[in-house]
Amino acid sequence: MPASHRTSGSTARDDYLEQILHLIEEKGYARPIDISKKLNISQASVTNMLQRLDAEGLVKHEKYRGTILTDKGLNIAKAIIDRHETLTRFLQLFEIDTNTIYRDVEGMEHHISRSTLEALRAVTDHLQHHPETLRQVKERLPE
Amino acid sequence: MPASHRTSGSTARDDYLEQILHLIEEKGYARPIDISKKLNISQASVTNMLQRLDAEGLVKHEKYRGTILTDKGLNIAKAIIDRHETLTRFLQLFEIDTNTIYRDVEGMEHHISRSTLEALRAVTDHLQHHPETLRQVKERLPE
Numbered sequence: 001m002p003a004s005h006r007t008s009g010s011t012a013r014d015d016y017l018e019q020i021l022h023l024i025e026e027k028g029y030a031r032p033i034d035i036s037k038k039l040n041i042s043q044a045s046v047t048n049m050l051q052r053l054d055a056e057g058l059v060k061h062e063k064y065r066g067t068i069l070t071d072k073g074l075n076i077a078k079a080i081i082d083r084h085e086t087l088t089r090f091l092q093l094f095e096i097d098t099n100t101i102y103r104d105v106e107g108m109e110h111h112i113s114r115s116t117l118e119a120l121r122a123v124t125d126h127l128q129h130h131p132e133t134l135r136q137v138k139e140r141l142p143e
Numbered sequence: 144m145p146a147s148h149r150t151s152g153s154t155a156r157d158d159y160l161e162q163i164l165h166l167i168e169e170k171g172y173a174r175p176i177d178i179s180k181k182l183n184i185s186q187a188s189v190t191n192m193l194q195r196l197d198a199e200g201l202v203k204h205e206k207y208r209g210t211i212l213t214d215k216g217l218n219i220a221k222a223i224i225d226r227h228e229t230l231t232r233f234l235q236l237f238e239i240d241t242n243t244i245y246r247d248v249e250g251m252e253h254h255i256s257r258s259t260l261e262a263l264r265a266v267t268d269h270l271q272h273h274p275e276t277l278r279q280v281k282e283r284l285p286e
């Protein structure tokens with residue numbers, strides 16, 4: 001499959017862009033120390049990855065301010081967050097506990113193609129609009 | 144979440160048990176050389192992992208024959224294959240190409256909890272029994 005049909009560049013890159021966008025939305029910028037805390041990764045590794053993302057044209061470092069996303073980086077980060085939210089929305093239909101949902105989504109999200117994401121989005125949207133169908137689906141669950 | 148609620152021990156362990164069961168179904172036993180070819184892993188690594196699986200009581204090595212699964216190993220291998228087939232069956236509803244399905248399933252399968260697996264199974268079973276609903280869901284797909 002062409003790389004462009006995957007929704008994930010790499011797990012690490014996805015997780016960085018996701019957290020950088022969350023931090024920017026929270027504070028306007030992302031400092032290496034905050035990224036390091038969010039991802040539970042050493043500041044040295046964060047600095048390293050930020051240089052790679054900078055070389056790929058995805059982030060810019062502004063002195064005295066922190067890291068911001070380029071337009072290209074922002075588009076990728078938004079797609080990553082949309083994917084996370086779509087998977088979460090699907091699992092929330094089934095009253096799965098919040099921690100399990102978070103862990104499953106964080107694991108699965110890096111491994112799904114655009115086609116799989118769109119299939120899950122279509123199913124989720126349909127079930128959200130058809131509560132009776134959702135009820136019938138849930139009758140098939142064990143216990 | 145308790146480890147028992149995950150469907151995956153570890154990615155490597157899952158992949159070994161899955162391929163060992165496939166080989167046993169094909170030939171009656173699994174030889175290290177065949178496992179090594181299926182998983183594209185060196186024979187030395189295979190020998191190593193087989194010793195770990197043996198220590199965990201999941202496989203037994205029989206001289207002049209090869210590796211067979213214990214009852215415990217067989218149950219786990221069957222659950223791994225059931226999970227692979229359920230995910231595949233879900234994606235096949237959406238006419239996603241075979242390679243993409245295989246790649247997504249191989250990636251996702253190690254990251255889903257029992258609850259997520261059961262939700263996907265319920266959705267898949269329902270859609271297989273309700274073609275009109277499936278048609279409506281597919282109308283939501285892009286292009």
Ligand SMILES: [Mn+2]
Pocket residue numbers: 018084105106109
């Ligand atoms: Mn995520």
Ligand SMILES: [Mn+2]
Pocket residue numbers: 161227248249252
């Ligand atoms: Mn598999």
